Structure formats: C-alpha cells, structure tokens
Amino acid sequence: MTEIEADTAPALTTKGLTRKFGSFMAVDGVDVEVQEGEIRAVIGPNGAGKTTFFNLLTGHLRPSGGEIILGDLVISGRRAHEVARLGMTRAFQTTNIFPSMTVHENVVTALLGYSGRTLRFWKSPDASIQRRADEVLDMVGLSEDRGRQAGILAHGDQRALELAMALAPLPKIILLDEPTSGMSPYETQRSVQILQKIWRDLHLTIVLSEHDMEVVFELAHTVTVLVSGRVLATGEPGEVRANSEVISAYLGGVGD
C-alpha cells in the first residue's frame, strides 16, 4: 500500500466532516484520506456514526460542517444523484433494490441512471447497456438469475445484486455499507471472494463499513476506527488490532 500512497493524490478526502442531529454530534470532525486503489474499512461500535458518515459521503445527508473531496473536486453539499454520477456509488446496509423488476432490469436501470440516459422517451436501453449489465451480473455471479424478479431472490443474492448496481458504471469509488450483514458464513465467504476478485480486476477504491472483524482483516488495507462520531485510530489492520485504545473502546467489548 505504501507505494501507492507515495505518488498519487487521495481518491477521497474528508476534512472536519461534521453532522449534528439537534445537539447530538453523529459525525464529529472526521478527517479521512483514502488512497486510490485502497480498500478502507470503517469500523466502530453501533451508533459510532458509520452509516451517517456514509450518508454524508453520498449526499443522502447534508453535512453541518467540513468538506468532502472526491479526487480534486469538492462534492460536499451535492445531492445523491450527482455524487453517483460523479463516480462514487454505493451499496446500502439494508437491501435496496427495485423488487418487482428483473435482476437484469435492476442493473440496466442503474446504468441508465449513472449515464444520465433516463430522459429518453422513445428509445429503450440500447444493446451496449444490456450487454454491460450482463457482464456485471457475471462478475457477481448472478448470470443465471438475470430474468428472475429481484424481490424473490435469496438475501445473499439480493446483496450481490446491490453490489452489481453499485459496480455497474465502473465507479472511481464504491462504498459498501455492511456488505455481509445478515449473511450466512457461506454467503459471507462468497462475498469476500467476489469483492477481492473485483478489486483485483477493476482496481477500484473501496470504502466499506463492517461488523464482521474476520471480513475486515481479510479485506482491508487500512482500517479507520470511529467511536462516538470521531476517528479514534487509523492504520493497517495489524496496528489497529494491537492499539490498546481500540481494544478497550471497541474490540475488547466484543470479547476478541
């Protein structure tokens, strides 16, 4: 990882990112730098502000203060659909798909949205988009389910579809909010393999939040620990695991 850090600008930077709900500081002055091609895990106990942090990044929430910089573009204050089109896409913590559409249509719709081609009133999606959707489904292992209704898929497959929808436009950064939550050990293992393969093949930058420490240590290059909306520590997984503050604030509580 250190080689990458040396010569490239960060893919994603936040400076003093803050979000208040009333008097409650959900995210409190967070500074983060994610390098290009890095897999960054954001961990922390429940209520640490991980999901709020993600919602701020993708424009689903407006920050109360601070800046978000994607590449060299300040994106704080932009709306969710703009952030998505600028190349930072997202998979949600709770499954968020178009349930009555087919699996293939879900990805096609996503591709149309990202490319801003949804204001075409006469044309149905062209062949290149259809083909691209099939490629993406192949990547996450859903090729065989392409014609099935998305709402009736098994939970793990719905999560894979979410991933496909976030992945479809070849984004600069992909945010995964708890990508393995609610999955069986087998499904979790499969997801980790898919993510590793995607990262290798596409050289994406991935930011993920995760409860499952096994997954975190298996995937992440760098780990950021959030506690009460603040960054408690950032470092390589081994360092963070050994950090006494982290152990007492978080890892220790789980009984690791």
Added chain:
Amino acid sequence: MQREVRTVSLPPLGRSRHLASIGTIIGVIILLVLVPIILPPAQEFLAQTVLVYALFAVATNFLIGFSGLLSFGQAVFFGFGAYTAALLWTHGVPFWIGFIISPIAAAVVAALVAIVSLRTSRLYFALLTLGFSQLAYEVASGLYNLTGGETGIPGITMPNAISGVVSNYEFILVFIVAAVIALYWIQRSSFGMALKAIRENPTRAEAVGIHVYWHHVVAYVIAGFICGLAGVLYVVYQQQVDPVLLNWTESGEPVLMAVLGGMGLYLGPAVGSFIYILLEQWVGALTPQWPLLVGLVVLVMVIVYPRGLGGGFVNLVTAIRRKRRKADDSVSIRRTS
C-alpha cells in the same frame, strides 16, 4: 419430470400469448372503428364519451399507477385543454392551430403545477393538486366575460370534414389510439424504466444517479399534455364546455375509472371508463343517486379485488391457461412414461 415438460413448453406458450394479446387489441380496435356504423347516433355519442374518458383515465393512471404520483388534479389539464380549444375556435383561430396549441397549453400549466407541488411530500402533493383543481374551477366560473361563467361556451362549430356523425367519431378514435400507443411507448422507454424505479424505491433510484424530482416533473407534463388532448377531443364531439370539467369531482373520475378497471394494467383504466360510463348511463336513468352505486362498487373493488376488473379478466385468462397447460402436461407425462 413434470417440471422439465413445463420448461420445454414455455417459450412457444409465451409467444402465443403475445400474439393473442396483440390479436385481441387489433380486434378491439376494428370493433371501435365499426361503432358508428353499427350503433345508433345516441349510442355512438356515448362511445365517444367512453373513448375520451378512457384516454383521460389512462393518462391519469400513468401518474398514479405507474409513476406513483397521487394526483387528484388532472381535471385542471383536461379542462384547460378543452377551454383553450373552445376559446380559440370561437375566436376565429383555425381548427388545426387550436387543436395543436391547446394540449401544449395544458402541458405548460402542468409544468407550473408540478414545479410548485412536487417540492412537497406525497400527501401534500395530492392535496395541492386537489387545490389547483378547485382553483381552476373557480376561475373558469368566475371570469364570466371570457368563459361564460357557469354556462360555459356552447355551440362550438367543427370544420365540415369532421362534423359528420361518422367522421367526427373516427377523428376522435384516431387521436385516442395514437395517444394511447404513444404513452405506452414512453412507459416502455428508458424514461419509463426510470419512473418505475423511482416508484419502487426512490432512495435507490437517487443512488444510481436518477434525479427524482425532475423525472416526476417531466412525467407530470407528459400526463398533462395527454389529459389536455383528451380535453380538446371532448370539445370536438361535445361542441361545448362548462366549468364542471375543471371541478375536483371531475379530477376524481379518472382515478375511480383506474381503480375500477385495474391500475396495474396499462389499459385497465380504459376498461374502467367503459364500466363507469355505462353505470352512469344505466343506473343514472333509474336514479339520480347513481354515484352511490359507483362508490359502493369501488369500495368493494378496493377491499375484495384491488386489481380491478381488467386485472380480474387477466387472472381469469391465466387461470384457464394454467389449467389447460396442466392438462397438457399430464398428457405428455403419461405419454413419456
């Protein structure tokens, strides 16, 4: 074993179903073309009413059923199209110019209403559209010098070419069929997919880069245009307008038609228009309290049969098909075993 047989027999069945539905639609269109030749003039007038309201209801359902926009103000655009055409034609503007300008005017009004109302949440949006309907009614009945107040504008003459009983009917039919097909096309386009995505999951739609507000505005304008066109066609056969066209009760009619016929089906609201107007005609002849019966039917529909009569028909057809297919399957199983 049974499963295999079924998957093998599926593709041709799918194609034949496609052909069957296209065949049915062409059959219905031929029947509609023949209406003024078969039916006496009074019935033909009724058929025109069914057609115009079918278009009105299909366009309204494009918003309510398809885009998830609960609009109770579609009469504004229907009435605005009708009034614009009536005013232009009675002030010496050539027929075709009035015919083209009026739906566009309705679409412009729809854009204004949408830009204001869609900024609010779902419920307030529905209430605001209702409010606009009432406002339009008050304006039309208040501006006596321009609109003739409560009396409206009677005696609008049509060009000779479409003033005959048959030609007048066929003129309306052509434009209604064209508009229904156009709207269907839009529903199947990339834009239609985005609208469906927004209805299913607005958060997700936004996260894949779809601008929800803007798409809803455009959908509203398209529906406004088609409702305006329905209003213009209303003037073509009624040859008069009155402010009731703009009233909020008028806005409720296409919604009721959609519920009666089935909101989940593209042509469901057209079926609803047929039922609604027949009820109005037959029961209305017996008692002035006919809306009571309509209300009762709608209530029963919503509680017992939310897919509407159109949906019921489709269910029936699928059930028969399945039964027949099962019979075929068991025959082929017997043969193979």
